[in-house]
Amino acid sequence: MQKIVVGGGARLAGEVRISGAKNAVLPILCATLLADTPVRITNVPRLHDVLTTAKLLAGLGAGVAHEGDAMTVDPRSVNSHVAPYELVKTMRASVLVLGPLLAKHGVAEVSLPGGCAIGSRPVDLHIKGLQALGAKISVDHGFIKASCDGRLKGARHVFELVSVGATENVLMAAALADGTTVLENAAMEPEIVDLADCLNAMGAKISGHGSARIVVEGVERLHGCEHAVVADRIECGTFLVAAAMTGGRVTATHARADTMDAVLDKLREAGAEITLETTADAGDRITIDMHGKRPRAVNITTAPHPAFPTDMQAQFMAMDCAADGVGVVNETIFENRFMHVNELLRLGADIRVDGHTAVVRGVERLTGAPVMATDLRASASLILAGLVAEGETTIDRIYHLDRGYENIEAKLSALGASIRRID
Numbered sequence: 001m002q003k004i005v006v007g008g009g010a011r012l013a014g015e016v017r018i019s020g021a022k023n024a025v026l027p028i029l030c031a032t033l034l035a036d037t038p039v040r041i042t043n044v045p046r047l048h049d050v051l052t053t054a055k056l057l058a059g060l061g062a063g064v065a066h067e068g069d070a071m072t073v074d075p076r077s078v079n080s081h082v083a084p085y086e087l088v089k090t091m092r093a094s095v096l097v098l099g100p101l102l103a104k105h106g107v108a109e110v111s112l113p114g115g116c117a118i119g120s121r122p123v124d125l126h127i128k129g130l131q132a133l134g135a136k137i138s139v140d141h142g143f144i145k146a147s148c149d150g151r152l153k154g155a156r157h158v159f160e161l162v163s164v165g166a167t168e169n170v171l172m173a174a175a176l177a178d179g180t181t182v183l184e185n186a187a188m189e190p191e192i193v194d195l196a197d198c199l200n201a202m203g204a205k206i207s208g209h210g211s212a213r214i215v216v217e218g219v220e221r222l223h224g225c226e227h228a229v230v231a232d233r234i235e236c237g238t239f240l241v242a243a244a245m246t247g248g249r250v251t252a253t254h255a256r257a258d259t260m261d262a263v264l265d266k267l268r269e270a271g272a273e274i275t276l277e278t279t280a281d282a283g284d285r286i287t288i289d290m291h292g293k294r295p296r297a298v299n300i301t302t303a304p305h306p307a308f309p310t311d312m313q314a315q316f317m318a319m320d321c322a323a324d325g326v327g328v329v330n331e332t333i334f335e336n337r338f339m340h341v342n343e344l345l346r347l348g349a350d351i352r353v354d355g356h357t358a359v360v361r362g363v364e365r366l367t368g369a370p371v372m373a374t375d376l377r378a379s380a381s382l383i384l385a386g387l388v389a390e391g392e393t394t395i396d397r398i399y400h401l402d403r404g405y406e407n408i409e410a411k412l413s414a415l416g417a418s419i420r421r422i423d
């Protein structure tokens with residue numbers, strides 16, 4: 001099994017190009033099932049999760065073609081409505097074919113995704129939202145079985161909790177429903193905005209996306225379009241934290257600063273100078289300069305967008321481990337998203353966990369050690385800690401990392417990090 005070896009001590013400097021967002025491209029690829037002509041998606045990151053989604057779509061019968069950073073999906077040949085356990089278990093986002101298959105074909109069978117390392121992750125809110133649009137749904141032998149007579153019907157639906165995936169599934173289904181759907185307490189993440197923008201380019205009539213109230217006037221058909229995936233704010237944040245921890249100066253290009261307010265504010269609080277520049281051909285350029293200083297520890301509380309993202313919690317915890325002072329980290333989204341703590345402790349960190357709160361006392365020096373990645377962002381946090389630890393840190397189970405980071409070792413090497421992949 002492959003591992004990543006990180007040597008500590010280099011101060012990062014240079015430019016890094018940010019890829020398209022994993023959490024935007026996955027729902028968008030599922031949304032292509034709603035169209036009746038081919039959809040071309042660009043700025044597609046090369047990620048394992050994208051390959052899994054391509055396999056899932058091909059398994060449903062869609063034509064899928066890759067060409068550089070573009071993917072074209074032809075949904076006209078779809079002839080199955082089953083998302084099998086083998087694919088869903090490796091990628092939870094597979095459940096996002098439920099709404100599109102149901103709305104377009106009137107029937108869908110999707111394996112229950114189950115939990116994962118970060119928590120139990122139920123899909124009850126997806127099911128309730130689709131039922132509000134008139135779907136008949138049962139859970140049987142580990143599968144969600146959904147059907148509807150004719151078109152789904154527009155309705156007003158209030159989500160009990162803010163859920164990114166449930167908002168996406170119901171939004172996609174509502175796009176082809178008969179009548180108007182109003183979604184209240186909807187998630188406001190930038191990836192939802194990107195999905196809605198893509199659906200609108202396909203002919204949908206969606207407004208209010210990016211707010212907690214989304215209005216969807218259902219249409220009878222959606223057509224192909226070309227859409228460029230929004231920049232990955234979590235990948236970008238991860239590189240900015242790497243620069244902050246190493247006292248470096250790094251410019252992230254092709255980024256979207258307006259999706260990253262909470263993260264940029266916390267980096268400023270940690271002592272970083274942040275400069276933003278909008279360009280015509282390279283998106284936003286976000287420069288972080290620590291002027292060689294060690295970061296100050298910061299407190300963070302994760303919450304739905306626009307608050308601090310749970311997907312950046314592990315990386316900021318890694319920063320606090322090596323920072324000056326004490327940082328308190330509150331995780332309010334997932335019940336079990338502290339799996340990285342025990343691995344960070346192996347590198348010499350000082351962390352006390354009490355329920356959903358971790359108190360992190362920055363230490364002068366972390367020390368390299370063999371560690372194990374437990375989930376995607378935990379893997380990233382271990383790389384970050386390794387960048388400032390004395391000696392070498394070897395990270396096992398890096399397949400998690402390949403789900404969501406495109407070429408992370410090449411991008412970090414280009415910034416001067418000592419990092420390599422070994423078999």
Ligand SMILES: CC(=O)N[C@H]1[C@@H](OP(=O)(O)OP(=O)(O)OC[C@H]2O[C@@H](n3ccc(=O)[nH]c3=O)[C@H](O)[C@@H]2O)O[C@H](CO)[C@@H](O)[C@@H]1O
Binds near residue numbers: 022
């Ligand atoms: C592919 C993708 O975009 N993944 C992101 C998405 O995951 P995902 O869409 O799975 O996360 P949700 O926003 O749905 O989860 C938020 C909370 O709601 C709970 N919940 C969710 C659905 C449901 O039916 N019932 C329920 O109780 C979850 O257990 C969790 O506690 O948003 C998360 C929160 O920003 C991110 O960490 C993930 O990176």
Ligand SMILES: C=C(OP(=O)(O)O)C(=O)O
Binds near residue numbers: 022092118376377404
């Ligand atoms: C938790 C994440 O992804 P997923 O929902 O695909 O597991 C993530 O991107 O950090």
